[in-house]
Amino acid sequence: MRTRYSAWNLFAAARAGHRDWAPAWREAEPKPRYDVVIVGGGGHGLATAYYLAKNHGVTNVAVIEAGWIGGGNTGRNTTIIRSNYLYPESAALYDFSVKLYEGLAQELNFNIMFSQRGMMILAHSRHDLDSHARWTNAMRFNGVDAEMLDGEAVRRLAPRLNFAAGARFPILGGFIQRRGGPARHDAVAWGYARGASNLGVDIVQNCPVTGFLKQGDTIVGVRTPRGEIRADKVAMAVAGHSTVLAEMAGFRLPVTSYALQAMVSEPVKPVLDTVVLSPAVGAYWSQSDKGEVVIGGGLDLYPSYAQRGSYATTQQVLAATLELFPSFSRLRLLRQWAGIVDVVHDSSPIIGPTPVPGLYLNCGWGTGGFKAIPVGGWTLAHVLATGRNHELAAPFQLERFATGRLIDEAAAAGIAH
Ligand code: FAD
Ligand code: PYC
Numbered sequence: 001m002r003t004r005y006s007a008w009n010l011f012a013a014a015r016a017g018h019r020d021w022a023p024a025w026r027e028a029e030p031k032p033r034y035d036v037v038i039v040g041g042g043g044h045g046l047a048t049a050y051y052l053a054k055n056h057g058v059t060n061v062a063v064i065e066a067g068w069i070g071g072g073n074t075g076r077n078t079t080i081i082r083s084n085y086l087y088p089e090s091a092a093l094y095d096f097s098v099k100l101y102e103g104l105a106q107e108l109n110f111n112i113m114f115s116q117r118g119m120m121i122l123a124h125s126r127h128d129l130d131s132h133a134r135w136t137n138a139m140r141f142n143g144v145d146a147e148m149l150d151g152e153a154v155r156r157l158a159p160r161l162n163f164a165a166g167a168r169f170p171i172l173g174g175f176i177q178r179r180g181g182p183a184r185h186d187a188v189a190w191g192y193a194r195g196a197s198n199l200g201v202d203i204v205q206n207c208p209v210t211g212f213l214k215q216g217d218t219i220v221g222v223r224t225p226r227g228e229i230r231a232d233k234v235a236m237a238v239a240g241h242s243t244v245l246a247e248m249a250g251f252r253l254p255v256t257s258y259a260l261q262a263m264v265s266e267p268v269k270p271v272l273d274t275v276v277l278s279p280a281v282g283a284y285w286s287q288s289d290k291g292e293v294v295i296g297g298g299l300d301l302y303p304s305y306a307q308r309g310s311y312a313t314t315q316q317v318l319a320a321t322l323e324l325f326p327s328f329s330r331l332r333l334l335r336q337w338a339g340i341v342d343v344v345h346d347s348s349p350i351i352g353p354t355p356v357p358g359l360y361l362n363c364g365w366g367t368g369g370f371k372a373i374p375v376g377g378w379t380l381a382h383v384l385a386t387g388r389n390h391e392l393a394a395p396f397q398l399e400r401f402a403t404g405r406l407i408d409e410a411a412a413a414g415i416a417h
Contacts, residue, residue, distance in 0.1 A: 024194040028202035030229050034062045036384055037222055037231035039209045039245065041065025043074040043185075043370065044362050045237035046192035046203075047377020048384070053199035055378070056385035061201045062229065063193075064222065066208035070189030073239050074370065076339035078262050078286065078296045080275055081371040082119045082180035083144050085412045086135065089395040090348065091142035093375055096392055098179060100374035110191030112183045113289060118274040119180030120149070120157060122324075124169045128280065135412065136175045149174045157274050162324050169280060169323060181275060182286055182294075188373055212249050212359070219249060219358035233384055235360040237376070240305065240340025242363035251355045253363070254345050254401050259300040260367050261309025261338040263317070265331035267291030281320035282415060293331060295321055298415045299343070299367065309338035341366050346406035347413045351379050351393040360384055361398065368414050 036052060038045045041063045052058040063069070081101055083094035105112050123129045132148065139146035150173045155163055161171055193203055204226075213221035213228055221230035236245050240257040267290050277284035283297045297317035300310045314336060322329050344350065344364035349372065354361045362380045365372055379393035389397065400406055 025197035033230040035060040039236045040238040041069035042072045043373035044376040048380040049196040049201045051381035059200035073339035077370040079182040097375035108191035112187040114183040117181040118178045120176040122174040122278040237362040259338040260341045262296040263336040264292035283320035346408045347410040348407040
């Protein structure tokens with residue numbers, strides 16, 4: 001029988017001290033051999049396992065996670081889903097993902113709380129308006145919804161923005177993707193984990209991969225503190241640790257890891273109905289269903305594997321917040337944290353085979369891979385199951401750094417790289 005989760009179930013479970021509440025997925029001991037081992041239990045690894053089982057009937061699969069599932073960037077991001085990219089290849093990839101998100105709660109029978117309240121990008125100058133018009137046109141040419149807004153329309157959507165005469169960043173307008181919006185990040189990880197586990201996938205937590213097993217040049221498994229695990233194919237979806245695992249496997253990636261931080265205020269009554277981003281000030285805002293104002297900005301300035309943000313960036317993001325939302329000066333900050341993101345030189349992902357036979361890759365989502373979890377899992381599962389790249393992933397191969405066919409999405413990455 002499928003378990004349904006509702007606010008009442010959760011309330012009743014909390015009152016009962018969570019007694020008799022069945023675990024959502026099976027915690028597995030690693031077996032000595034699988035058809036496919038996926039390293040990394042973030043959204044991309046879990047979605048890959050789910051679609052391997054669901055779309056291709058490949059169920060002898062393990063997801064091997066160093067910590068707890070969703071404990072990396074998947075549980076640390078600001079949950080914005082959108083497909084407002086510039087190039088046709090990216091529009092096709094990310095819009096497929098938004099469409100999968102639109103049906104995901106039903107697909108997984110798990111409330112991922114996707115709230116399509118719109119994602120609005122502000123224009124503070126004539127130059128911003130021109131570039132936003134080009135951005136909007138590119139999206140519409142690619143079949144993705146986008147709408148230019150004048151200053152009054154922006155004010156109606158987010159009246160708390162700073163419209164004062166003489167404001168340092170005057171708001172002249174912007175554009176919106178109305179199908180964009182936030183979802184609950186943990187629920188996405190948990191929903192895919194439960195779905196995969198129900199289809200027979202083993203989810204193994206607290207099990208870091210410390211090396212690869214090789215036969216000649218071919219990867220035939222992984223090494224962990226809980227023993228060796230053999231597999232016909234190994235996939236890695238480890239985000240900020242992609243370069244570390246690639247080095248273990250014997251190749252290099254055009255990826256640099258940085259801390260990306262975010263913060264939330266104490267919960268307050270509804271004050272912001274849409275997601276707002278200002279590329280000019282390098283910050284963005286939304287309000288969670290709990291009432292917290294969610295605040296984020298650009299990357300920390302130097303490469304790092306440390307999962308903590310630097311004070312200089314926190315300060316800059318908060319200064320931008322006070323400039324654009326003066327009334328937020330009354331909010332108290334509740335939490336601040338960071339994740340390690342994997343930034344590729346053209347700000348686009350890598351999905352497919354690696355130069356090492358037997359090893360496949362999903363990485364390089366940088367600051368923007370939460371929105372891509374469904375399509376990242378769908379396309380990686382496809383290449384693992386069939387040996388052929390999915391057509392949506394074909395332009396996003398590692399070999400583009402040899403051919404020069406880069407897809408430079410830095411301008412649409414959401415926040416500064
Ligand atoms: P992760 O969720 O990081 O999962 C990788 C997993 O691999 C981790 O759980 C880690 O423990 C595990 N791992 C690492 N090494 C090993 C090993 N040796 N053995 C086993 N397991 C290992 N994206 C958006 O689309 N919208 C946003 O609004 C957004 N905001 C963001 C805000 C912040 C502050 C951050 C940090 C990121 C944001 N992102 C956003 C980016 C997004 O979170 C990531 O691109 C996405 O979550 C990547 O998912 P993943 O599954 O690839 O990686
Ligand atoms: O990809 O939309 C995004 C995003 C916004 C902030 C961080 N990432």
